[in-house]
């Protein structure tokens with residue numbers, strides 16, 4: 001007499017835990033309350049996949065246990081960093097939106113300097129908000145060195161890159177990039193401002209000296225109130241992850257962070273329609289910017 005084979009129900013080591021709809025909603029609301037990032041129902045797979053790896057790493061079997069760990073565990077504060085690192089999408093590259101950088105170089109900087117009425121002597125403060133691994137911030141530094149420093153010898157710049165993901169900030173501070181990041185960069189920049197190390201590209205100190213990187217959650221209101229006195233803000237390709245309410249909150253803080261006469265750039269697929277009426281929309285070839293009058 002033969003017996004049917006019984007397959008054990010326990011999850012295999014390293015297997016993918018399943019995220020129930022209920023726990024997905026709890027996790028989604030928790031993440032939203034802290035970051036403004038909103039996972040639509042159709043993005044459940046993303047949380048399941050990315051956080052599943054984190055569960056495996058922690059040796060936690062279920063998302064229900066992980067949620068308890070995040071809410072009430074004695075290391076809940078320490079888990080927020082890895083949570084943010086796991087859920088954020090950090091796609092970026094040098095010279096990502098060339099039209100914005102052209103407007104920056106050809107119009108914004110000359111105009112901002114002219115308005116200073118200080119015989120050209122000025123420091124411009126530029127914020128790469130949601131900088132990811134720093135490509136946008138270093139692109140600004142390189143354009144300053146290549147195109148602006150000679151034309152405006154008394155101009156100085158300070159570029160601050162901020163992000164919620166600590167590991168991409170570490171990459172930004174190291175300044176070492178893969179081929180993927182530099183693929184869109186004009187060859188002259190690559191040759192002049194990078195050192196090739198095997199199949200990596202290290203940005204030179206002369207570029208790094210103008211940029212620094214800090215952890216900052218754009219949804220953290222007290223922290224946002226400390227960000228003041230910027231002439232230009234690049235806040236590109238991050239608003240897409242927020243819902244309308246968090247977009248309104250973040251954009252209103254960005255407005256307060258700008259000096260009068262300053263400009264905000266957002267991603268080419270993003271818009272402030274229905275989010276803010278405070279800015280004047282300014283058209284440039286192939287791009288737009290939002291001005292604080």
Ligand SMILES: C[S@@+](CC[C@H](N)C(=O)[O-])C[C@H]1O[C@@H](n2cnc3c(N)ncnc32)[C@H](O)[C@@H]1O
Pocket residue numbers: 035036037088089090091092093096129130131132133136162163164165168216217218219235236237238241267
């Ligand atoms: C797709 S990248 C955009 C990088 C760069 N700005 C660009 O346009 O190439 C989006 C970045 O936003 C960051 N991010 C998402 N939510 C954030 C928040 N609440 N505060 C700060 N950064 C956030 C992510 O960590 C990620 O690095």
